[in-house]
Amino acid sequence: MNLPGARRLKSLLHALAFFLAAAAALVAASIVARHFPGWPEEIVIGGIGVLLTLALTAAFLRWDRKRFSDIGLAWDRRTHMRFLVGLAIGCALVALHAAIVASTGQVSWTRNTQVDATGIAVAALGYGLLALREEVAFRGYPLRTLLPAFGVVGAQLMVMTIFVAEHRLGGATWSNAVLGSGLGALVFSMAALVTRGIALPLGLHAAWNFGDWMRGGKGDHGMWTMRIEAAHSAHVNEVAMVAYVSVMLLTLFCLAALYRRNQITEGKGDRGIRS
Template structure:
């Protein structure tokens, strides 16, 4: 039974990559990301149907607390993203330059981040994470999805350090949020706000509302402080989630208890 589950999850992940690759052929980026997210959702429903499970059993159902949890995730993610420039500004070797983009490009970029976050949460924090957790427990489930999440980000162009320390730490936080809240609303809000916040502050390579500028000769120091701020932010968020849901049994199996 457990061996079959591992094979099914492996097949599920490979098929999500196929969907992602096929969707990426299309332009513009928002369309491809949206189709990848929708395709992954349909694939999740197919696997759940094959196993006789409901969407709610892996946190894919919309529940009465979904909107509130999503908003809490957005707030927390923006606070996390804001901690990086605070750390860097305090060093005195970094500053932000205000950029004045028009509303259209900002809305478009935020929409792309939303579609991308939806796709990744469905791939890594929905069917795969919840089924692994139910069969093997939190630590193994988190470890497997941590590696897959980091490797996927490495393949898409990140450095090993950024993929495993940056994206990997995010995977653990988003996984904890999914398991403890028994849904995807909270991790989706965190994920979206983190990526969007980094872009808005200019940490994604292209400026959002600001351009991040490091003084010459301080690039390594800025990178270290950036990772330190990220580690502090992830740690604080994880502690808050853990203690807020400390009385919850994250391994709930009943549909009524497993809503987004």
């Protein structure tokens, strides 16, 4: 859909205003978390971030005279199933990536005895809340606001750019921000477009982050501790990055094919109705 220039500009400004407000909400959540030193940071930041981002979404929807269902944030009978499918796909992607890295023969994993069932549950909840905050903040109002004005490619690239910037400002290296978060943003956005909601990308996102934590990909506090031989660390890191890019591009290709098929099917249906 091609909108007039004034409406395109309006959509862009509304999306940018939301991004800025959501970023401010994340900063506020991080400040509040400092006052709860005994609480898991992921849960405090994620929980407060979700509430503030949902409140912002409600305010912007009222501004645009829209409803939550217009941007794919309404619960329906298939929401839980889409979330579970997303979890399954995300777990499979983590397992595939870990298998590729393990094939180098220079990586080993040992069980971290300091992490018990409570620690696993806390991590699962924390990463789930953080993923939910990001999905609402990026694949909710902004993506759906930009889509009619700039199309699938334009909207995706804009959301990806802000997603990369947020992770870079959060301390990620440029390579991790662009290749890691950037490709992830494209995959999650396409999953949201295919299903017209955030349940599937939320499952994907949460499963990937939690699975990466489980295998020691986020430091030495996961369920397993990853050990890489020092002499081969550069090679293993290269393999890990190439594997990640390959896995994400394959997922993006499959989702894009599904989206294209849905568009063709809906087009045929529209022609049938008009005839």
